[in-house]
Amino acid sequence: MLVGLISDSHDNFADLLRCLRIFxxxxxxLILHAGDxxxxxxxxxxxxxxxxxxxxxxxxxxxxxxxxxDFQGVGGEYLGDxxxxxxxxxxxxxLHGTYEPIVRALAGSGEFDVVVRGHTHNYSxxxxxxxxxxxxxxxxxxxxxxxxxxxxxxSLDVERIDLGREPSIRQILGMGG
Numbered sequence: 035m036l037v038g039l040i041s042d043s044h045d046n047f048a049d050l051l052r053c054l055r056i057f058x059x060x061x062x063x064l065i066l067h068a069g070d071x072x073x074x075x076x077x078x079x080x081x082x083x084x085x086x087x088x089x090x091x092x093x094x095x096x097x098x099x100x101x102x103x104d105f106q107g108v109g110g111e112y113l114g115d116x117x118x119x120x121x122x123x124x125x126x127x128x129l130h131g132t133y134e135p136i137v138r139a140l141a142g143s144g145e146f147d148v149v150v151r152g153h154t155h156n157y158s159x160x161x162x163x164x165x166x167x168x169x170x171x172x173x174x175x176x177x178x179x180x181x182x183x184x185x186x187x188x189s190l191d192v193e194r195i196d197l198g199r200e201p202s203i204r205q206i207l208g209m210g211g
Contacts (some may be wrong), residue, residue, distance in 0.1 A: 035063050035064070035121060035122040035186075035187040035188070036060060036062045036063060036064075036184050036185070036186055036187075037062065037063070037064045037065070037066060037121055037126075037184065037185040037187060038053075038054075038060075038062040038064070038065040038085065038182065038183075038184055039065075039066055039068070039078065039150055039167060039169040039182060039183040039184070039185060040053060040065065040066070040067045040068070040169055040172055040182045041067065041069060041070065041092075041130070041150075041151070041152025041155075041168065041169050041170065041172070042068075042069070042070045042092070042152050042153070042155050042170070042171035042172060042173050042176070043067070043071050043072065043076060043118060043161045043172040043173060043207035044070055044072050044172070044173035044175075045072045045073050045166045045170075045173075046172050046173045046174065046180070047076060047078075047079055048135070049172050049173075049178055049180050049198070050076060050172050050199050051080045052197055053072065053172055053195065053197055054079060054080065054083060054183045056182075056195055057083075057085065057184070058083065058084070058085075060184060062085050062184060063085055063086065064085055064086045064087075064088070064119075064121055065080075065083070065086070065087045066086070066088050066089075066117075066119065066126070066130070066150055067087070067088070067089040067162060068090060068091070068092070068127050068128060068129065068130055068150050068151055068152035068153075068168075068169070069090050069091055069092025069093070069094075069095060069129070069130030069131075069152050069153070070087070070092030070093065070094045070095060070130065070152060070153070070173075071089065071092070071095055071101060072092075072094050072095060073097075074097060074100035074101045074103070074104040074105070075104070075109075077101075077104040077105045077107065077108050077110060078087065078108070080105070080108045080109070081108050083108070083109070083154065083163050084096075085108035086109075086111075087105070087108070087109060087111065087126065087201075088110070088111050088113055088117060088119055089090075089101075089105060089110055089111070089112050089113065090112070090113050090114065090115060090116060090128050090129055090130055091112065091114065091115050091130065091187065092130040092152060092153065092163070093130060093132050093153070098112075105193065106141055109198050113128065115130070116128070116129045117129070118146075118191070121187055122187035122188070123148050123187070124147040124148055124187050125145070125146045125148075125178065126146060126147065126148045126149075126150060127140050127145075127146040127148070127149045127150070127164070128150050129149075129150075129151055130151065130152050130153050131151030131152055131154070131168070132153050137151050137166070138162075140164065141160070141162040141163065141164045141166040142162045142163050142164075143163060143164070144163035144164065145161040145199075146163060147162045147164060147165065147166075147190075147192075147205040148165045148166075148167065148185065149165070149166045149167070150167050150168075150169070151166070151167070151168050152168060152169070152171075153168075154168060154175050155170060155171035155173070155176035156168060156170060156177055157169060157170030157179065157181045157183070157194055159183075159192045165190055165192070167183060167185065167192055169181060169182045169183040169195075170182070170183075170194075172197065173200075174197070174198070174199070174200030175200050175201070175202060175203050175206070176202065177201060177202060178198070178199055178200055178201065178202035178205065179199060179200075180196070180198050180199070180200060181195060181196055181197060182195040182196035183195060
């Protein structure tokens with residue numbers, strides 16, 4: 035089973051659509067979003083998606099009521115601040131990851147096969163007792179990279195999905211990087 039992993043969309047509707055098209059072309063069955071969708075209007079990018087959609091809140095998701103309501107309207111399910119997801123026999127923890135000690139404790143506990151997090155905007159795949167995956171950011175302006183990921187539940191292989199580059203905030207401000 036293929037699982038699409040997204041985080042930190044921050045209202046980048048166009049690149050979220052591009053990412054979802056890639057997921058559809060690859061027959062992704064489940065999409066997990068690790069927070070910071072930001073506005074409920076982003077739900078319309080998911081309209082007509084055949085995959086199951088599960089999301090958690092991030093620190094920039096302000097109007098939670100509208101996010102829950104509007105994502106339910108397109109078949110998405112908000113799991114709150116933390117989600118436990120079963121996918122093809124794997125136990126997956128889904129969280130935004132605002133507090134690094136909690137992320138590290140989850141990944142090191144062995145309680146989950148996979149921990150999916152966001153918040154840092156940096157793509158990473160690490161092996162602790164759990165496979166710890168940060169799909170990076172769809173937004174792109176924090177790191178300059180727009181990324182997502184696809185997890186293969188059979189092999190635990192993780193594929194980085196590159197959606198292109200954006201000038202980072204540091205570059206825009208003339209601070210280098």
